[in-house]
Amino acid sequence: MTAPLSVVLVTGLSGAGRTSTLKVLEDLGYEAVDNVPLGLMPALLAPRNAAGRIAVGVDPRTRGFATDALADTISQLEARADVDLRVVFLDCDDDVLIRRFTETRRRHPLATDRPIADGIAIERRMLGPVRELATAVLDTSSSNLAEFRENLISSLSLDAGRAMTVTVVSFAFRSGLPREADLVFDVRFLANPHYVPELRPRDGRDPEVGAFVAGDPGFAPFFDSLTGLIGPLLPRYAREGKSYLTVAIGCTGGKHRSVHVAERLAEWLKSAGTPVTLRHRDLPREGGGAPAI
Template identity: 50%
Template sequence: MNRIVIVTGMAGAGRTTALKVLEDLGFEAVDNLPINLLRKLVQALDPLETDVAIGIDPRSRTFDVDALMPRLERLRGSGVAEVRLLFLDCDDEVLRRRYSETRRRHPLAFDRSLEDGIAHERQIMAPLRGLADHIVDTTALTAADLKRVITGLFDPAEGQRLAIHVMSFSFRNGLPREADLVFDVRFLRNPHYDDVLRPMTGLDRPVQDYVANDLDFSSFMERLVNLLLPLLPRYRAEGKSYLTIAIGCTGGKHRSVFVTEALSAQLRDAGWAVGTHHRDIPRTVAPVAVTGSTP
Protein backbone atom coordinates (compact mmCIF):
# COMPACT_ATOMS: atom_id res chain seq x y z
CA MET A 1 0.00 0.00 0.00
CA ASN A 2 1.22 3.47 -0.84
CA ARG A 3 2.18 5.85 1.92
CA ILE A 4 1.04 9.45 1.60
CA VAL A 5 2.54 12.02 3.94
CA ILE A 6 0.86 15.42 4.02
CA VAL A 7 3.46 17.94 5.19
CA THR A 8 2.07 21.19 6.53
CA GLY A 9 2.43 23.58 9.44
CA MET A 10 3.61 27.09 10.17
CA ALA A 11 5.33 28.88 7.32
CA GLY A 12 9.03 29.05 8.12
CA ALA A 13 8.97 25.98 10.39
CA GLY A 14 10.89 23.73 7.98
CA ARG A 15 8.39 22.27 5.55
CA THR A 16 10.79 22.49 2.60
CA THR A 17 13.54 20.76 4.57
CA ALA A 18 11.13 18.01 5.64
CA LEU A 19 10.08 17.42 2.04
CA LYS A 20 13.72 17.13 0.95
CA VAL A 21 14.37 14.56 3.67
CA LEU A 22 11.34 12.54 2.60
CA GLU A 23 12.52 12.76 -0.99
CA ASP A 24 15.89 11.35 0.11
CA LEU A 25 13.96 8.49 1.74
CA GLY A 26 12.39 7.59 -1.61
CA PHE A 27 9.19 9.60 -1.54
CA GLU A 28 7.98 11.51 -4.59
CA ALA A 29 7.71 15.06 -3.26
CA VAL A 30 5.07 17.52 -4.48
CA ASP A 31 5.07 20.99 -2.93
CA ASN A 32 2.26 23.57 -2.79
CA LEU A 33 -0.28 21.18 -4.26
CA PRO A 34 -3.67 22.87 -4.82
CA ILE A 35 -6.19 21.24 -2.51
CA ASN A 36 -8.62 20.49 -5.33
CA LEU A 37 -5.97 18.30 -7.00
CA LEU A 38 -5.37 16.12 -3.95
CA ARG A 39 -7.98 13.53 -4.91
CA LYS A 40 -6.80 13.36 -8.52
CA LEU A 41 -3.23 12.79 -7.40
CA VAL A 42 -4.28 9.93 -5.13
CA GLN A 43 -6.38 8.34 -7.89
CA ALA A 44 -3.39 8.46 -10.23
CA LEU A 45 -1.15 6.52 -7.84
CA ASP A 46 -0.04 3.03 -8.77
CA PRO A 47 -0.38 0.86 -5.63
CA LEU A 48 2.97 -0.73 -6.42
CA GLU A 49 4.78 2.52 -7.03
CA THR A 50 6.64 4.82 -4.68
CA ASP A 51 5.31 6.73 -1.69
CA VAL A 52 4.30 10.39 -1.98
CA ALA A 53 4.99 13.42 0.23
CA ILE A 54 2.72 16.41 -0.39
CA GLY A 55 3.51 19.87 0.90
CA ILE A 56 0.50 22.07 1.61
CA ASP A 57 0.62 25.50 3.23
CA PRO A 58 -1.07 28.93 3.08
CA ARG A 59 1.04 30.00 0.11
CA SER A 60 -1.15 27.86 -2.14
CA ARG A 61 -3.81 30.11 -3.68
CA THR A 62 -6.47 27.47 -3.11
CA PHE A 63 -5.48 26.83 0.51
CA ASP A 64 -8.55 26.46 2.71
CA VAL A 65 -8.38 24.59 6.01
CA ASP A 66 -12.14 24.04 6.07
CA ALA A 67 -11.95 22.41 2.62
CA LEU A 68 -8.79 20.43 3.38
CA MET A 69 -9.93 18.78 6.60
CA PRO A 70 -12.87 16.77 5.16
CA ARG A 71 -10.74 15.76 2.18
CA LEU A 72 -8.13 14.37 4.55
CA GLU A 73 -10.74 12.47 6.53
CA ARG A 74 -12.18 10.92 3.36
CA LEU A 75 -8.70 10.05 2.14
CA ARG A 76 -7.84 8.37 5.43
CA GLY A 77 -11.04 6.34 5.32
CA SER A 78 -10.73 5.30 1.69
CA GLY A 79 -8.19 2.56 2.32
CA VAL A 80 -6.31 3.32 -0.90
CA ALA A 81 -3.20 4.46 0.96
CA GLU A 82 -1.71 4.91 4.40
CA VAL A 83 -2.17 8.63 5.05
CA ARG A 84 -0.21 10.49 7.72
CA LEU A 85 -0.31 14.19 8.49
CA LEU A 86 2.95 15.82 9.59
CA PHE A 87 2.59 19.26 11.18
CA LEU A 88 5.71 21.40 11.64
CA ASP A 89 5.47 23.98 14.38
CA CYS A 90 7.82 26.62 15.75
CA ASP A 91 7.93 29.32 18.41
CA ASP A 92 6.64 32.70 17.24
CA GLU A 93 9.83 34.53 18.20
CA VAL A 94 11.99 32.11 16.20
CA LEU A 95 9.66 32.46 13.21
CA ARG A 96 9.97 36.23 13.43
CA ARG A 97 13.74 35.97 13.52
CA ARG A 98 13.86 33.61 10.56
CA TYR A 99 11.75 35.93 8.43
CA SER A 100 13.75 38.97 9.52
CA GLU A 101 17.07 37.29 8.71
CA THR A 102 15.98 36.09 5.27
CA ARG A 103 13.96 39.26 4.54
CA ARG A 104 11.19 37.11 3.18
CA ARG A 105 7.60 38.20 3.37
CA HIS A 106 5.24 36.10 5.43
CA PRO A 107 2.51 34.62 3.17
CA LEU A 108 -0.28 36.02 5.36
CA ALA A 109 1.28 39.39 6.14
CA PHE A 110 0.03 41.25 3.09
CA ASP A 111 -1.30 44.40 4.73
CA ARG A 112 -0.35 43.65 8.30
CA SER A 113 2.76 43.31 10.44
CA LEU A 114 4.85 40.14 10.52
CA GLU A 115 3.65 39.46 14.08
CA ASP A 116 0.01 39.74 13.02
CA GLY A 117 0.62 37.50 10.02
CA ILE A 118 2.11 34.76 12.21
CA ALA A 119 -0.72 35.09 14.74
CA HIS A 120 -3.35 34.89 11.97
CA GLU A 121 -1.69 31.83 10.46
CA ARG A 122 -1.52 30.08 13.84
CA GLN A 123 -5.23 30.70 14.30
CA ILE A 124 -6.28 29.27 10.95
CA MET A 125 -3.89 26.31 11.20
CA ALA A 126 -5.03 25.24 14.68
CA PRO A 127 -7.72 22.79 13.48
CA LEU A 128 -5.26 21.13 11.10
CA ARG A 129 -2.71 20.82 13.89
CA GLY A 130 -5.34 18.97 15.90
CA LEU A 131 -5.65 16.34 13.13
CA ALA A 132 -1.90 15.72 12.85
CA ASP A 133 -0.45 12.26 13.33
CA HIS A 134 2.93 13.83 14.08
CA ILE A 135 3.74 17.30 15.41
CA VAL A 136 7.39 18.29 15.21
CA ASP A 137 8.48 21.49 16.95
CA THR A 138 11.52 22.85 15.08
CA THR A 139 12.20 25.77 17.45
CA ALA A 140 15.52 24.37 18.70
CA LEU A 141 16.22 21.92 15.88
CA THR A 142 19.01 22.27 13.36
CA ALA A 143 18.50 20.95 9.83
CA ALA A 144 20.42 17.84 10.87
CA ASP A 145 18.17 17.38 13.91
CA LEU A 146 15.06 17.69 11.75
CA LYS A 147 16.45 15.14 9.32
CA ARG A 148 17.02 12.74 12.19
CA VAL A 149 13.46 13.16 13.44
CA ILE A 150 11.86 12.80 10.00
CA THR A 151 13.99 9.76 9.23
CA GLY A 152 12.97 8.17 12.50
CA LEU A 153 9.31 8.72 11.69
CA PHE A 154 9.20 7.60 8.07
CA ASP A 155 12.17 5.37 7.24
CA PRO A 156 11.02 1.73 7.57
CA ALA A 157 14.56 0.64 8.43
CA GLU A 158 14.75 3.20 11.22
CA GLY A 159 11.33 2.19 12.41
CA GLN A 160 12.68 -1.22 13.34
CA ARG A 161 14.98 0.33 15.93
CA LEU A 162 14.93 3.12 18.45
CA ALA A 163 17.12 6.12 17.69
CA ILE A 164 18.04 7.94 20.89
CA HIS A 165 19.00 11.59 21.11
CA VAL A 166 20.55 12.89 24.33
CA MET A 167 20.78 16.65 24.71
CA SER A 168 21.95 19.13 27.32
CA PHE A 169 20.10 22.35 28.05
CA SER A 170 19.85 25.30 30.40
CA PHE A 171 16.78 25.57 32.61
CA ARG A 172 17.28 29.32 32.36
CA ASN A 173 16.43 29.13 28.65
CA GLY A 174 13.44 26.86 29.09
CA LEU A 175 12.65 23.18 28.70
CA PRO A 176 13.28 21.66 25.24
CA ARG A 177 9.90 21.08 23.63
CA GLU A 178 11.08 17.97 21.83
CA ALA A 179 12.14 16.19 25.03
CA ASP A 180 10.45 12.91 25.93
CA LEU A 181 12.36 12.50 29.22
CA VAL A 182 13.92 15.30 31.29
CA PHE A 183 16.48 14.91 34.07
CA ASP A 184 17.70 17.70 36.36
CA VAL A 185 21.39 17.55 37.36
CA ARG A 186 21.52 20.85 39.25
CA PHE A 187 22.19 18.88 42.45
CA LEU A 188 25.76 18.21 41.27
CA ARG A 189 28.40 20.70 42.35
CA ASN A 190 28.69 23.57 39.93
CA PRO A 191 31.98 24.36 38.09
CA HIS A 192 30.64 27.86 37.43
CA TYR A 193 31.86 28.96 40.85
CA ASP A 194 35.45 28.01 40.06
CA ASP A 195 37.17 30.91 38.30
CA VAL A 196 39.41 28.58 36.30
CA LEU A 197 36.60 26.26 35.17
CA ARG A 198 33.97 28.91 34.47
CA PRO A 199 35.12 29.68 30.87
CA MET A 200 35.24 25.97 30.02
CA THR A 201 32.42 23.56 29.19
CA GLY A 202 31.49 20.00 30.05
CA LEU A 203 33.48 18.92 27.00
CA ASP A 204 36.71 19.96 28.71
CA ARG A 205 38.59 17.43 30.83
CA PRO A 206 39.05 19.67 33.91
CA VAL A 207 35.29 20.26 34.10
CA GLN A 208 34.58 16.56 33.60
CA ASP A 209 36.96 15.63 36.42
CA TYR A 210 35.41 18.25 38.69
CA VAL A 211 31.85 16.97 38.15
CA ALA A 212 32.86 13.30 38.23
CA ASN A 213 34.47 13.82 41.64
CA ASP A 214 31.14 14.85 43.13
CA LEU A 215 30.36 12.13 45.70
CA ASP A 216 26.88 11.59 44.22
CA PHE A 217 27.86 11.51 40.55
CA SER A 218 28.74 7.83 40.17
CA SER A 219 25.68 6.54 42.02
CA PHE A 220 23.43 8.90 40.06
CA MET A 221 24.83 7.75 36.72
CA GLU A 222 24.49 4.10 37.70
CA ARG A 223 20.85 4.59 38.72
CA LEU A 224 20.06 6.66 35.62
CA VAL A 225 21.43 4.02 33.26
CA ASN A 226 19.72 1.24 35.20
CA LEU A 227 16.45 3.17 34.92
CA LEU A 228 16.73 3.73 31.17
CA LEU A 229 18.04 0.41 29.88
CA PRO A 230 14.90 -1.61 30.75
CA LEU A 231 12.66 1.14 29.36
CA LEU A 232 14.25 1.46 25.92
CA PRO A 233 13.10 -1.95 24.58
CA ARG A 234 9.60 -1.18 25.81
CA TYR A 235 9.54 2.11 23.92
CA ARG A 236 10.71 0.30 20.79
CA ALA A 237 8.09 -2.43 21.26
CA GLU A 238 5.40 0.26 21.39
CA GLY A 239 6.50 1.49 17.96
CA LYS A 240 8.44 4.55 19.06
CA SER A 241 11.21 5.20 16.53
CA TYR A 242 13.09 7.99 18.33
CA LEU A 243 13.47 9.15 21.89
CA THR A 244 14.87 12.46 23.11
CA ILE A 245 16.42 12.53 26.59
CA ALA A 246 17.16 16.02 27.93
CA ILE A 247 19.67 16.69 30.71
CA GLY A 248 19.38 20.13 32.30
CA CYS A 249 21.42 22.33 34.60
CA THR A 250 21.38 26.04 35.40
CA GLY A 251 23.50 27.35 32.53
CA GLY A 252 23.52 24.36 30.18
CA LYS A 253 27.29 24.62 29.88
CA HIS A 254 29.02 22.41 32.46
CA ARG A 255 27.17 19.71 34.39
CA SER A 256 24.44 18.88 31.88
CA VAL A 257 26.96 18.75 29.04
CA PHE A 258 29.22 16.26 30.82
CA VAL A 259 26.31 14.09 31.98
CA THR A 260 24.95 14.08 28.41
CA GLU A 261 28.30 12.87 27.08
CA ALA A 262 28.66 10.25 29.83
CA LEU A 263 25.10 8.94 29.38
CA SER A 264 25.43 8.80 25.59
CA ALA A 265 28.63 6.78 25.88
CA GLN A 266 27.06 4.25 28.24
CA LEU A 267 23.97 3.82 26.06
CA ARG A 268 26.18 3.30 23.00
CA ASP A 269 28.17 0.71 24.92
CA ALA A 270 24.87 -1.06 25.57
CA GLY A 271 24.26 -1.26 21.81
CA TRP A 272 21.88 1.65 21.21
CA ALA A 273 22.14 4.23 18.42
CA VAL A 274 22.69 7.54 20.18
CA GLY A 275 23.17 11.10 18.98
CA THR A 276 24.12 14.05 21.18
CA HIS A 277 23.44 17.77 21.09
CA HIS A 278 24.33 20.61 23.44
CA ARG A 279 21.65 23.23 22.98
CA ASP A 280 22.97 26.05 25.11
CA ILE A 281 26.73 25.94 24.80
CA PRO A 282 27.71 29.34 23.36
CA ARG A 283 28.85 28.87 19.78
CA THR A 284 31.99 30.90 20.47
CA VAL A 285 33.19 28.41 23.10
CA ALA A 286 35.73 25.86 21.86
CA PRO A 287 36.46 22.80 24.02
CA VAL A 288 39.97 22.41 25.34
CA ALA A 289 39.70 18.62 25.39
CA VAL A 290 36.88 16.35 24.31
CA THR A 291 36.11 12.95 25.73
CA GLY A 292 33.45 10.43 24.79
CA SER A 293 34.33 8.01 27.56
CA THR A 294 32.55 7.56 30.83
CA PRO A 295 34.33 8.26 34.12
Protein backbone atom coordinates in the same frame (compact mmCIF):
# COMPACT_ATOMS: atom_id res chain seq x y z
CA MET B 1 -0.79 -7.88 -2.51
CA THR B 2 0.07 -4.34 -3.64
CA ALA B 3 2.03 -2.30 -1.11
CA PRO B 4 0.14 0.73 0.23
CA LEU B 5 0.93 4.15 -1.14
CA SER B 6 3.38 5.88 1.22
CA VAL B 7 2.24 9.46 1.83
CA VAL B 8 4.02 12.05 3.95
CA LEU B 9 1.95 15.18 4.50
CA VAL B 10 4.16 18.12 5.53
CA THR B 11 2.58 21.07 7.30
CA GLY B 12 3.33 23.48 10.14
CA LEU B 13 4.34 27.07 10.67
CA SER B 14 5.37 29.20 7.72
CA GLY B 15 9.13 29.63 7.75
CA ALA B 16 9.72 26.46 9.80
CA GLY B 17 11.21 24.55 6.87
CA ARG B 18 8.50 22.95 4.76
CA THR B 19 10.42 23.45 1.50
CA SER B 20 13.59 21.97 2.99
CA THR B 21 11.60 19.02 4.32
CA LEU B 22 10.16 18.30 0.90
CA LYS B 23 13.66 18.45 -0.60
CA VAL B 24 14.91 15.92 1.94
CA LEU B 25 11.99 13.62 1.15
CA GLU B 26 12.62 14.05 -2.57
CA ASP B 27 16.22 12.94 -2.01
CA LEU B 28 14.82 9.85 -0.26
CA GLY B 29 12.81 8.89 -3.35
CA TYR B 30 9.50 10.62 -2.72
CA GLU B 31 7.63 12.53 -5.39
CA ALA B 32 7.33 15.97 -3.78
CA VAL B 33 4.43 18.33 -4.45
CA ASP B 34 3.85 21.63 -2.66
CA ASN B 35 0.72 23.71 -2.08
CA VAL B 36 -1.74 21.29 -3.62
CA PRO B 37 -5.33 22.60 -3.21
CA LEU B 38 -7.09 20.35 -0.72
CA GLY B 39 -9.88 19.74 -3.19
CA LEU B 40 -7.40 18.13 -5.59
CA MET B 41 -5.79 15.88 -2.98
CA PRO B 42 -8.05 12.84 -3.63
CA ALA B 43 -7.26 12.93 -7.34
CA LEU B 44 -3.53 13.37 -6.70
CA LEU B 45 -3.46 10.38 -4.36
CA ALA B 46 -5.77 8.13 -6.37
CA PRO B 47 -4.14 4.68 -6.64
CA ARG B 48 -4.10 4.74 -10.43
CA ASN B 49 -2.34 8.13 -10.51
CA ALA B 50 0.01 8.24 -7.56
CA ALA B 51 3.61 7.09 -7.43
CA GLY B 52 4.72 4.58 -4.80
CA ARG B 53 5.86 7.33 -2.44
CA ILE B 54 4.66 10.91 -2.41
CA ALA B 55 5.24 13.91 -0.13
CA VAL B 56 2.72 16.75 -0.09
CA GLY B 57 3.24 20.20 1.41
CA VAL B 58 0.24 22.03 2.82
CA ASP B 59 0.08 25.39 4.62
CA PRO B 60 -2.35 28.35 4.94
CA ARG B 61 -1.32 29.61 1.49
CA THR B 62 -2.79 26.47 -0.05
CA ARG B 63 -5.95 27.26 -2.06
CA GLY B 64 -9.04 26.13 -0.18
CA PHE B 65 -7.12 25.79 3.07
CA ALA B 66 -9.08 25.54 6.29
CA THR B 67 -8.15 23.77 9.50
CA ASP B 68 -11.26 21.59 9.43
CA ALA B 69 -10.73 20.74 5.76
CA LEU B 70 -7.14 19.65 6.39
CA ALA B 71 -8.19 17.58 9.42
CA ASP B 72 -10.89 15.92 7.29
CA THR B 73 -8.37 15.19 4.56
CA ILE B 74 -6.04 13.56 7.09
CA SER B 75 -8.91 11.46 8.49
CA GLN B 76 -9.93 10.32 5.01
CA LEU B 77 -6.38 9.31 4.13
CA GLU B 78 -5.94 7.47 7.42
CA ALA B 79 -9.11 5.49 6.67
CA ARG B 80 -7.79 4.25 3.33
CA ALA B 81 -6.31 0.74 3.44
CA ASP B 82 -4.21 1.52 0.37
CA VAL B 83 -2.46 4.51 2.00
CA ASP B 84 0.27 4.56 4.64
CA LEU B 85 -0.02 8.14 5.90
CA ARG B 86 2.41 10.02 8.09
CA VAL B 87 1.96 13.67 9.02
CA VAL B 88 4.91 15.84 9.98
CA PHE B 89 4.26 19.16 11.69
CA LEU B 90 7.10 21.69 11.65
CA ASP B 91 7.39 23.94 14.68
CA CYS B 92 9.84 26.71 15.49
CA ASP B 93 10.45 29.43 18.08
CA ASP B 94 8.77 32.74 17.29
CA ASP B 95 11.98 34.75 17.46
CA VAL B 96 13.69 32.39 15.00
CA LEU B 97 10.75 32.65 12.59
CA ILE B 98 10.81 36.44 12.82
CA ARG B 99 14.54 36.46 12.09
CA ARG B 100 14.12 34.17 9.10
CA PHE B 101 11.40 36.32 7.55
CA THR B 102 13.40 39.47 8.26
CA GLU B 103 16.63 38.10 6.79
CA THR B 104 14.96 36.78 3.63
CA ARG B 105 12.67 39.84 3.32
CA ARG B 106 9.73 37.51 2.71
CA ARG B 107 6.23 38.40 3.85
CA HIS B 108 4.50 36.10 6.27
CA PRO B 109 1.39 34.80 4.46
CA LEU B 110 -0.86 35.86 7.35
CA ALA B 111 0.89 39.17 8.03
CA THR B 112 0.75 41.06 4.75
CA ASP B 113 -0.59 44.16 6.51
CA ARG B 114 0.44 43.59 10.11
CA PRO B 115 3.57 42.74 12.17
CA ILE B 116 5.16 39.33 11.55
CA ALA B 117 4.57 38.33 15.18
CA ASP B 118 0.81 38.79 14.71
CA GLY B 119 0.82 36.50 11.67
CA ILE B 120 2.76 33.84 13.58
CA ALA B 121 0.30 34.01 16.49
CA ILE B 122 -2.68 33.67 14.15
CA GLU B 123 -1.09 30.73 12.37
CA ARG B 124 -0.28 28.96 15.66
CA ARG B 125 -3.93 29.18 16.70
CA MET B 126 -5.12 28.10 13.27
CA LEU B 127 -2.87 25.05 13.09
CA GLY B 128 -3.22 23.93 16.72
CA PRO B 129 -5.76 21.16 15.95
CA VAL B 130 -3.64 19.92 13.03
CA ARG B 131 -0.57 19.71 15.28
CA GLU B 132 -2.47 17.28 17.49
CA LEU B 133 -2.97 14.94 14.50
CA ALA B 134 0.70 14.82 13.55
CA THR B 135 2.71 11.61 13.47
CA ALA B 136 5.78 13.68 14.37
CA VAL B 137 6.32 17.25 15.56
CA LEU B 138 9.79 18.49 14.60
CA ASP B 139 11.27 21.68 16.04
CA THR B 140 13.61 23.38 13.53
CA SER B 141 14.66 26.27 15.79
CA SER B 142 18.24 25.12 16.28
CA SER B 143 18.72 22.14 13.96
CA ASN B 144 21.11 22.27 11.05
CA LEU B 145 20.06 20.45 7.89
CA ALA B 146 22.02 17.26 8.65
CA GLU B 147 20.48 16.97 12.13
CA PHE B 148 17.04 17.71 10.77
CA ARG B 149 17.37 15.04 8.07
CA GLU B 150 18.29 12.44 10.70
CA ASN B 151 15.38 13.52 12.90
CA LEU B 152 12.95 13.34 9.99
CA ILE B 153 14.07 9.89 8.88
CA SER B 154 13.92 8.50 12.40
CA SER B 155 10.68 10.18 13.47
CA LEU B 156 8.76 8.97 10.44
CA SER B 157 10.32 5.48 10.36
CA LEU B 158 11.45 6.06 6.79
CA ASP B 159 14.05 3.36 7.28
CA ALA B 160 12.02 0.46 8.63
CA GLY B 161 15.11 -1.69 9.10
CA ARG B 162 16.58 0.57 11.73
CA ALA B 163 16.20 0.08 15.46
CA MET B 164 14.70 2.85 17.55
CA THR B 165 17.14 5.75 17.72
CA VAL B 166 17.55 7.70 20.92
CA THR B 167 18.63 11.32 20.80
CA VAL B 168 20.14 12.81 23.94
CA VAL B 169 20.09 16.61 23.99
CA SER B 170 21.48 18.98 26.59
CA PHE B 171 19.82 22.37 26.97
CA ALA B 172 19.54 25.52 29.07
CA PHE B 173 16.30 26.01 30.96
CA ARG B 174 16.64 29.76 30.50
CA SER B 175 16.29 29.20 26.74
CA GLY B 176 13.20 26.99 27.08
CA LEU B 177 12.48 23.28 26.80
CA PRO B 178 13.32 21.47 23.54
CA ARG B 179 9.98 21.04 21.79
CA GLU B 180 10.90 17.60 20.48
CA ALA B 181 11.69 16.20 23.95
CA ASP B 182 9.85 13.06 25.08
CA LEU B 183 11.57 12.83 28.48
CA VAL B 184 13.01 15.82 30.36
CA PHE B 185 15.37 15.67 33.34
CA ASP B 186 16.52 18.63 35.45
CA VAL B 187 20.12 18.45 36.77
CA ARG B 188 20.24 21.89 38.35
CA PHE B 189 20.55 20.22 41.78
CA LEU B 190 24.17 19.22 41.00
CA ALA B 191 27.14 21.36 42.03
CA ASN B 192 27.65 24.08 39.43
CA PRO B 193 31.13 24.51 37.84
CA HIS B 194 30.07 28.02 36.81
CA TYR B 195 31.12 29.22 40.25
CA VAL B 196 34.64 27.79 39.94
CA PRO B 197 36.68 30.46 38.07
CA GLU B 198 39.03 28.04 36.31
CA LEU B 199 36.13 25.81 35.16
CA ARG B 200 33.67 28.54 34.15
CA PRO B 201 35.05 29.07 30.59
CA ARG B 202 35.01 25.33 29.80
CA ASP B 203 32.02 23.11 29.11
CA GLY B 204 30.81 19.71 30.28
CA ARG B 205 32.93 17.84 27.75
CA ASP B 206 36.07 18.96 29.54
CA PRO B 207 37.49 16.17 31.80
CA GLU B 208 38.00 18.47 34.78
CA VAL B 209 34.48 19.86 34.50
CA GLY B 210 33.18 16.30 34.21
CA ALA B 211 35.12 15.24 37.30
CA PHE B 212 33.70 18.21 39.23
CA VAL B 213 30.10 17.37 38.26
CA ALA B 214 30.53 13.64 38.87
CA GLY B 215 32.16 14.40 42.23
CA ASP B 216 28.90 15.77 43.61
CA PRO B 217 27.61 13.16 46.13
CA GLY B 218 24.22 13.33 44.43
CA PHE B 219 25.53 12.46 40.98
CA ALA B 220 26.05 8.70 41.27
CA PRO B 221 22.64 7.84 42.79
CA PHE B 222 20.92 10.15 40.31
CA PHE B 223 22.69 8.63 37.30
CA ASP B 224 21.97 5.10 38.50
CA SER B 225 18.29 6.03 38.88
CA LEU B 226 18.28 7.69 35.46
CA THR B 227 19.66 4.66 33.64
CA GLY B 228 17.48 2.39 35.76
CA LEU B 229 14.42 4.28 34.57
CA ILE B 230 15.35 4.66 30.90
CA GLY B 231 16.69 1.15 30.36
CA PRO B 232 13.38 -0.72 30.85
CA LEU B 233 11.44 1.96 28.94
CA LEU B 234 13.36 1.57 25.65
CA PRO B 235 12.05 -1.88 24.63
CA ARG B 236 8.53 -0.86 25.60
CA TYR B 237 8.68 2.25 23.42
CA ALA B 238 10.08 0.12 20.59
CA ARG B 239 7.24 -2.40 20.93
CA GLU B 240 4.77 0.46 20.60
CA GLY B 241 6.33 1.28 17.22
CA LYS B 242 8.19 4.41 18.34
CA SER B 243 11.28 4.79 16.17
CA TYR B 244 12.65 7.97 17.72
CA LEU B 245 12.97 8.99 21.36
CA THR B 246 14.44 12.28 22.61
CA VAL B 247 15.80 12.51 26.15
CA ALA B 248 16.53 16.10 27.22
CA ILE B 249 18.89 16.97 30.07
CA GLY B 250 18.67 20.56 31.31
CA CYS B 251 20.59 22.89 33.59
CA THR B 252 20.63 26.66 34.00
CA GLY B 253 23.01 27.62 31.19
CA GLY B 254 23.22 24.40 29.16
CA LYS B 255 27.02 24.47 29.36
CA HIS B 256 28.34 22.37 32.25
CA ARG B 257 26.09 19.98 34.18
CA SER B 258 23.58 19.10 31.47
CA VAL B 259 26.35 18.62 28.91
CA HIS B 260 28.30 16.22 31.13
CA VAL B 261 25.22 14.20 32.09
CA ALA B 262 24.14 14.03 28.42
CA GLU B 263 27.61 12.82 27.43
CA ARG B 264 27.56 10.13 30.13
CA LEU B 265 24.03 9.02 29.22
CA ALA B 266 24.93 8.76 25.52
CA GLU B 267 27.97 6.64 26.42
CA TRP B 268 25.79 4.37 28.55
CA LEU B 269 23.25 3.93 25.78
CA LYS B 270 25.96 3.11 23.22
CA SER B 271 27.47 0.53 25.57
CA ALA B 272 24.01 -1.07 25.82
CA GLY B 273 23.83 -1.34 22.02
CA THR B 274 21.25 1.41 21.52
CA PRO B 275 21.64 3.64 18.43
CA VAL B 276 22.09 7.12 19.86
CA THR B 277 22.77 10.63 18.64
CA LEU B 278 24.02 13.39 20.91
CA ARG B 279 23.33 17.11 20.60
CA HIS B 280 24.23 20.04 22.84
CA ARG B 281 21.57 22.58 21.88
CA ASP B 282 22.95 25.62 23.66
CA LEU B 283 26.68 25.20 23.24
CA PRO B 284 28.21 27.50 20.60
CA ARG B 285 28.59 25.75 17.25
CA GLU B 286 31.86 25.68 15.39
CA GLY B 287 31.69 28.28 12.66
CA GLY B 288 28.72 30.07 14.22
CA GLY B 289 25.05 29.28 14.68
CA ALA B 290 22.99 26.69 12.91
CA PRO B 291 21.83 27.61 9.43
CA ALA B 292 18.14 28.27 9.03
CA ILE B 293 16.12 25.40 7.65
